[in-house]
Amino acid sequence: xxxxxxxxxxxxxxxxxxxxxxxxxxxxxxxxxxxxxxxxxxxxxxxxxxxxxxxxxxxxxxxxxxxxxxxxxxxxxxxxxxxxxxxxxxxxxxxxxxxxxxxxxxxxxxxxxxxxxxxxxxxxxxxxxxxxxxxxxxxxxxxxxxxxxxxxxxxxxxxxxxxxxxxxxxxxxxxxxxxxxxxxxxxxxxxxxxxxxxxxxxxxxxxxxxxxxxxxxxxxxxxxxxxxxxxxxxxxxxxxxxxxxxxxxxxxxxxxxxxxxxxxxxxxxxxxxxxxxxxxxxxxxxxxxxxxxxxxxxxxxxxxxxxxxxxxxxxxxxxxxxxxxxxxxxxxxxxxxxxxxxxxx
Amino acid sequence: xxxxxxxxxxxxxxxxxxxxxxxxxxxxxxxxxxxxxxxxxxxxxxxxxxxxxxxxxxxxxxxxxxxxxxxxxxxxxxxxxxxxxxxxxxxxxxxxxxxxxxxxxxxxxxxxxxxxxxxxxxxxxxxxxxxxxxxxxxxxxxxxxxxxxxxxxxxxxxxxxxxxxxxxxxxxxxxxxxxxxxxxxxxxxxxxxxxxxxxxxxxxxxxxxxxxxxxxxxxxxxxxxxxxxxxxxxxxxxxxxxxxxxxxxxxxxxxxxxxxxxxxxxxxxxxxxxxxxxxxxxxxxxxxxxxxxxxxxxxxxxxxxxxxxxxxxxxxxxxxxxxxxxxxxxxxxxxxxxxxxxxxxxxxxxxxxxxxxxxx
Numbered sequence: 128x129x130x131x132x133x134x135x136x137x138x139x140x141x142x143x144x145x146x147x148x149x150x151x152x153x154x155x156x157x158x159x160x161x162x163x164x165x166x167x168x169x170x171x172x173x174x175x176x177x178x179x180x181x182x183x184x185x186x187x188x189x190x191x192x193x194x195x196x197x198x199x200x201x202x203x204x205x206x207x208x209x210x211x212x213x214x215x216x217x218x219x220x221x222x223x224x225x226x227x228x229x230x231x232x233x234x235x236x237x238x239x240x241x242x243x244x245x246x247x248x249x250x251x252x253x254x255x256x257x258x259x260x261x262x263x264x265x266x267x268x269x270x271x272x273x274x275x276x277x278x279x280x281x282x283x284x285x286x287x288x289x290x291x292x293x294x295x296x297x298x299x300x301x302x303x304x305x306x307x308x309x310x311x312x313x314x315x316x317x318x319x320x321x322x323x324x325x326x327x328x329x330x331x332x333x334x335x336x337x338x339x340x341x342x343x344x345x346x347x348x349x350x351x352x353x354x355x356x357x358x359x360x361x362x363x364x365x366x367x368x369x370x371x372x373x374x375x376x377x378x379x380x381x382x383x384x385x386x387x388x389x390x391x392x393x394x395x396x397x398x399x400x401x402x403x404x405x406x407x408x409x410x411x412x413x414x415x416x417x418x419x420x421x422x423x424x425x426x427x428x429x430x431x432x433x434x435x436x437x438x439x440x441x442x443x444x445x446x447x448x449x450x451x452x453x454x455x456x457x458x459x460x461x462x463x464x465x466x467x468x469x470x471x472x
Numbered sequence: 473x474x475x476x477x478x479x480x481x482x483x484x485x486x487x488x489x490x491x492x493x494x495x496x497x498x499x500x501x502x503x504x505x506x507x508x509x510x511x512x513x514x515x516x517x518x519x520x521x522x523x524x525x526x527x528x529x530x531x532x533x534x535x536x537x538x539x540x541x542x543x544x545x546x547x548x549x550x551x552x553x554x555x556x557x558x559x560x561x562x563x564x565x566x567x568x569x570x571x572x573x574x575x576x577x578x579x580x581x582x583x584x585x586x587x588x589x590x591x592x593x594x595x596x597x598x599x600x601x602x603x604x605x606x607x608x609x610x611x612x613x614x615x616x617x618x619x620x621x622x623x624x625x626x627x628x629x630x631x632x633x634x635x636x637x638x639x640x641x642x643x644x645x646x647x648x649x650x651x652x653x654x655x656x657x658x659x660x661x662x663x664x665x666x667x668x669x670x671x672x673x674x675x676x677x678x679x680x681x682x683x684x685x686x687x688x689x690x691x692x693x694x695x696x697x698x699x700x701x702x703x704x705x706x707x708x709x710x711x712x713x714x715x716x717x718x719x720x721x722x723x724x725x726x727x728x729x730x731x732x733x734x735x736x737x738x739x740x741x742x743x744x745x746x747x748x749x750x751x752x753x754x755x756x757x758x759x760x761x762x763x764x765x766x767x768x769x770x771x772x773x774x775x776x777x778x779x780x781x782x783x784x785x786x787x788x789x790x791x792x793x794x795x796x797x798x799x800x801x802x803x804x805x806x807x808x809x810x811x812x813x814x815x816x817x818x819x820x821x822x823x824x825x826x827x828x829x830x831x832x
Contacts, residue, residue, distance in 0.1 A: 241701065242596035258612075258629070263666040269633030273667040275612070279623035306717075309572060311565035312617035313627035318561075339721040343749055346700055346725035360660075364693050364718055371697030 138424060141193045142169045145203030147398025148408035153203050155410035155461040156417050159436075162465035164472075165421065165429045170197060174205070174216055184214065186223055194224065199424060200391035201417055204398040221254060226383040226391060227281065228288045229254045229362065232419065233369040236378055238442030239451060243372040248352040250369055251292065252362020253285040254383065259359045277313040277358060282320035288384060289321075289356035290328040300332035301325070304341050304357035304365065317358055341365065345372070370395070377450050380415035382423065390423055392416040406456045409448040411437060414464075436467035484778045485550035487521065493778050496545040496552035497524040501531055502752035504555015506760075507767040510815045511553065514768060517819045519828050520775065520783045525549060529570055531558040539570045543577050552744040553774055555767075556752045568615050571750065576609050578744070580737035581635060582642045583608040583716060585748040587723040587733055592796035593805050595728050602723055603652065603708045605643040606716025608737055610635050613713045631667040631712065636674035642738075643675075643710035644682045655679065657689040658711035658719060671712055696722055724749045731763025731804040734770035736777075743777050745770040760810045763802040765791060768818065790821035 144153035172190040307314040325333035376396035394412035421430035447453025499505040661668035679687035735748030747766040775784035801807025
């Protein structure tokens with residue numbers, strides 16, 4: 128393809144390397160993308176919170192400007208400060224870009240064995256309200272009240288996203304996960320909105336299931352699930368449960384969808400400060416999130432190519448990082464994937 | 473925690489009527505009635521000195537008369553065995569879950585579930601032996617909801633110092649009595665700093681009085697992840713209501729499903745036994761395919777509670793022996809056996825041990 132035409136196809140992505148192992152796994156992803164000749168131009172930004180005018184904590188303006196322009200972000204792990212005085216960075220990002228949907232596709236990785244095979248489901252979690260509203264009061268000494276907020280708008284929005292996702296990704300069913308037998312009004316509202324939205328998506332099968340029944344069935348036979356949509360807390364628990372089925376946070380991708388077309392893809396593991404800078408980290412989670420990002424951008428061919436190369440490397444078992452059961456370096460693992468990506472061309 | 477009556481040194485209600493106990497039986501919906509009939513069948517066959525007072529609760533009614541009758545009966549008898557009562561969504565939200573009403577009215581504050589891998593049942597994980605103690609009356613199940621602004625619903629989760637101390641105390645005492653080494657508190661205090669923070673703090677306070685038992689804590693999402701990869705690491709777990717719901721269902725699934733695990737709800741004065749995962753099982757009701765194991769084992773837990781240990785052991789052993797035969801596995805654990813085949817086998821084994829039995 129002629130140089131100019133290719134360069135004009137380049138899309139900008141805001142890259143937030145993060146802390147701990149963040150920078151090295153981001154570098155790994157960039158190397159693999161380069162080997163795949165993916166038309167992505169990376170714009171690196173830092174999101175350490177700063178105090179804006181009026182004393183409110185915010186992300187640095189150049190980071191916000193970059194994301195508002197590019198609309199797509201890839202983020203490594205951010206450390207949660209304990210006594211820094213500001214809220215968690217993840218929370219700040221969520222509020223800044225109204226990241227209302229957390230999407231985690233959980234697919235069994237052939238070659239990374241867990242007791243569960245053939246897992247292929249997606250958890251879609253409402254990410255702005257529910258049990259994480261942060262509203263708590265001490266009523267009297269020894270009695271605490273935490274408020275769970277469920278609104279019509281947020282419920283409708285997440286339900287619509289879930290059905291759109293199902294349709295766009297050829298998934299056959301959406302299951303609403305709830306506890307409306309106990310939380311009659313709040314989960315009842317959530318469920319009603321899901322049912323209403325389902326009416327507009329007759330091509331997608333809609334079912335409802337109690338949270339406990341989902342948990343019970345998930346650990347016995349995860350293959351019966353397809354797309355799951357749920358409020359915040361259940362989503363938090365279930366998405367981690369499903370990550371556990373396929374091998375943990377080190378191999379699970381995650382995407383956050385915001386209003387105004389913003390989408391930030393991220394690895395959800397920690398910063399692993401004990402191995403930071405030692406070339407031991409596993410970039411799989413960030414890489415698979417980047418693949419999710421490519422698919423979101425419509426660049427399915429590049430996404431598939433990179434994912435195939437990654438899975439082939441893992442299946443081959445010759446250059447695995449320590450957490451995957453090998454003793455190779457991050458750079459060796461990355462180089463192997465790069466080589467395979469180039470061979471796939 | 474001053475007035476804590478120890479469940480473990482509990483005296484069962486005296487067997488007033490000719491040495492026989494009277495137990496309230498609530499059939500419930502779905503598979504409840506048929507499974508409880510089988511329990512009665514096995515008890516009658518084994519000459520267990522228990523008479524059941526059957527109280528029906530109609531889940532289709534909006535009034536609370538039925539459930540209040542059941543609660544009164546349990547207050548009278550002290551002990552109950554129940555099936556799950558369905559909560560119909562078509563009812564207005566003011567019609568609360570009957571099961572929940574029962575638990576809170578009788579202050580059955582501890583839900584106890586013992587998840588053990590059964591040798592005769594094939595599962596992905598082996599050697600699981602986890603005791604789950606779940607706070608059973610407050611937390612997210614407080615049933616306090618309101619809609620101040622149209623389209624905005626608030627649901628209140630209540631955590632109190634008293635109930636948290638109480639359940640933590642229960643967990644540690646049970647751990648000590650059963651010779652268990654470690655208690656893990658499951659929480660989400662990084663997000664719900666005040667609510668779960670209070671729960672965690674109470675657990676820590678109680679833990680300091682039990683230096684022989686190791687105490688640690690784990691965030692609920694990490695807990696579920698650990699459970700599906702390495703469940704053997706857990707010993708005793710204590711947690712608030714909702715996380716208890718999630719964790720107990722995950723654990724039940726890990727050892728073979730809802731058909732195998734019994735559960736108990738203990739209060740200071742009353743005890744109610746049921747299947748651990750409280751499923752109604754509407755889709756498999758009246759088809760003779762439900763697994764009677766969980767309900768039968770719940771019956772055995774009840775017999776132990778009434779200090780009828782010999783009967784409890786004899787029935788329990790018969791159940792475990794039956795479990796070893798694949799031919800008698802019901803569909804939920806991968807077999808093709810029927811409910812009645814399992815029950816017949818249990819009774820046959822009891823008879824073969826030479827005890828006094830009624831006619832077949």
